[in-house]
Amino acid sequence: MSETTASAPKKRPEFRNIDGASLISYRWPLASLASxxxxxxxxxxxxxxxxxxxxxDTSISSEISFARFTAAFNVGMLGIPGFLWKLVVLGLIWASLHHFIAGLRHLWMDTHHHHVSKDFxxxxxxxxxxLTLSLTVILGAKLFGLY
Structure with a gap:
């Protein structure tokens, strides 16, 4: 063996970021999905x-603005039916719940990193x-008047 091949450094594996198109085919473990x-x-x-x-602002300004606020979700507003506005609020409910609960998970893992494992x-x-999906379904049922 020549000296040039013996002293050549071993080629390290190359890691690349995935592009947006491959996100669909990418394997998402549960922990990465939550993150x-x-x-x-x-x-x-x-x-x-x-x-x-x-x-x-609309819900607390006056009785008239509160009536406009409730009409937006019952009748609609800006040509968009109230049902779709409620779906936007449901998405906001999910986002708030998930961000809060997942944030607590991240804080726990950051402060107790010696107890964190792949299984954990x-x-x-x-x-x-x-928990996020359960609470979203419960609050969504209330939002859409099911109870």
Whole structure:
């Protein structure tokens, strides 16, 4: 063997970021799904912040504005039926719940990192997803007047 091949460094594996098109075919373990949804829920809350401010302001300003607020969700507003506005609010409810519960999971893992394992990550992700979906269904049923 020549000296040039003996002293050549071993080629390290190359890791690349995945592109947007391969996100669909990418294998999403439960922990990465919960973490990715945490980011998505934060973005949803950020982009819907003007809507949240409008809802708060309109609901507390006066009796007339409160009537306009309730009419937006019962009859509709801006040519969009009230049912779709309720779906937007349901998405906001899910985003808030998921971001809060997944955030608590992340804080726990950050402060107790010596107890974190792959199995712990999978189990806590399942708890986060189950709790978030359950609470969203319960609050969504209330939002749509099922109870």
């Amino acid at each position: 990715g949804m945490h980011r998505v829920s934060g973005a949803i809350m950020f982009f819907l912040l003007p809507f949240v401010i409008w809802m708060f 990550g999978r189990q806590t992700a399942a708890v986060v997803l189950g």
